[in-house]
Amino acid sequence: QKEVEQNSGPLSVPEGAIASLNCTYSDRVSQSFFWYRQYSGKSPELIMSIYSNGDKEDGRFTAQLNKASQYVSLLIRDSQPSDSATYLCAVNIGGGADGLTFGKGTHLIIQP
Amino acid sequence: DAGVIQSPRHEVTEMGQEVTLRCKPISGHDYLFWYRQTMMRGLELLIYFNNNVPIDDSGMPEDRFSAKMPNASFSTLKIQPSEPRDSAVYFCASSLYRGGAADTQYFGPGTRLTVL
Numbered sequence: 001q002k003e004v005e006q007n008s009g010p011l012s013v014p015e016g017a018i019a020s021l022n023c024t025y026s027d028r029v030s031q032s033f034f035w036y037r038q039y040s041g042k043s044p045e046l047i048m049s050i051y052s053n054g055d056k057e058d059g060r061f062t063a064q065l066n067k068a069s070q071y072v073s074l075l076i077r078d079s080q081p082s083d084s085a086t087y088l089c090a091v092n093i094g095g096g097a098d099g100l101t102f103g104k105g106t107h108l109i110i111q112p
Numbered sequence: 113d114a115g116v117i118q119s120p121r122h123e124v125t126e127m128g129q130e131v132t133l134r135c136k137p138i139s140g141h142d143y144l145f146w147y148r149q150t151m152m153r154g155l156e157l158l159i160y161f162n163n164n165v166p167i168d169d170s171g172m173p174e175d176r177f178s179a180k181m182p183n184a185s186f187s188t189l190k191i192q193p194s195e196p197r198d199s200a201v202y203f204c205a206s207s208l209y210r211g212g213a214a215d216t217q218y219f220g221p222g223t224r225l226t227v228l
Contacts, residue, residue, distance in 0.1 A: 043203055043219040044155070088155065097143045097209040099157035099168065100217065 003027075004091050006103035014111050019076040021106050023089030026070070032092035033065055034100065035074045037085045044088055048074060079110045114138070116220030118204050124226045130192040133223045135204030136185055145205040145217060146179055146189050155203070161187065162209075194227045201225070 003026040013019040021035075032051050036044035048063040050056045050072065056063045062075040076083055086107050090100040117136040125131055137144045145160040159169040164181045172179070176195070181187040191198055201224050205217040 043222050045219070046216050049216065097162065097207055097215060099145050099147075099160045099171070101157070102147075102155040104154035 004089055004101050004103035006087075006089050006106050008104060009107040010109050011106055012109045012111055013079050015079060015081060017079055019079045019083065019108055019110070021074040021076075021087050021089075021108065023072045023074075023103055024070055025072070025089075025091045025101075027091070027093055028067075028070065030067075030070075030091045030093050033063070033072045034090040034092070035061075035063060035072075036088040036090060036102075038088055038105065039085045047087070076108075081110045081112050084108060084110045116204055116206050116218055118202075118220040118223050120223060121221060122224045122226075124228065125194055126228050127195055128193045129227075130190065131194045131198075131225060131227075133189040133202050133204075133225070135187045135189070135220060137187070137204070137206030138208075138218055139185070141206035141208045141218075142184075143207045143209055143215075143217075144181060144187050145207075146187070147203040147205065147219075148200045149203060149222075150200045158189070191225075194225075196227045199225055199227050 005024045035048045037047050038044045048061050050063040050065045053065050060077045064073045086105040088105045089103040119134045142163050146158040147155050149155045158171045159179045161181045179189045201222045203222045204220045207215045207217045
């Protein structure tokens with residue numbers, strides 16, 4: 001059974017602070033990891049993808065992957081009110097173009 | 113470029129009726145995915161196609177659900193007969209496989225289905 005676990009939140013962070021979102025997954029052979037952002041009533045949009053252990057940075061976003069601990073995280077620096085959304089962690093098992101297994105998401109609120 | 117197009121955006125129907133959801137993937141993409149999102153279960157993969165061929169339908173909840181992809185530009189998800197527990201947002205997504213690691217899936221706007 002493939003499982004992706006996230007804290008549902010809400011996670012409340014003051015504007016300008018660092019928001020830290022966490023995700024664990026159960027299948028050790030998982031190869032590709034994604035963070036999607038979903039605004040209320042909208043569709044998911046890709047924020048970051050990561051495939052190798054370590055950190056990957058893109059602007060204010062940093063994804064961190066630790067395959068030994070089966071853990072992936074997303075850091076958002078200098079949080080803005082527009083970052084308020086639900087963040088979905090997704091895992092691809094096969095490494096190819098298979099469908100994704102999603103966590104239920106963490107609701108992030110950035111307080112002005 | 114047009115993104116993934118889904119229709120209708122909202123559908124309200126009565127229990128027992130047939131429902132057909134439609135999706136047009138991004139031109140040139142060779143993978144198409146159908147997902148369902150509910151508060152209780154989150155976002156779940158139902159079925160996906162590669163070059164119009166169904167690859168994995170293990171997520172389809174039961175025989176009432178069927179999906180087709182008659183050509184590279186069009187896919188349908190049909191529910192017959194519909195039940196109130198089918199109420200959810202149904203997303204279609206597409207991607208282009210370039211080999212190696214998994215590629216970005218682009219989601220359509222979704223169809224919000226309400227079965228009364």
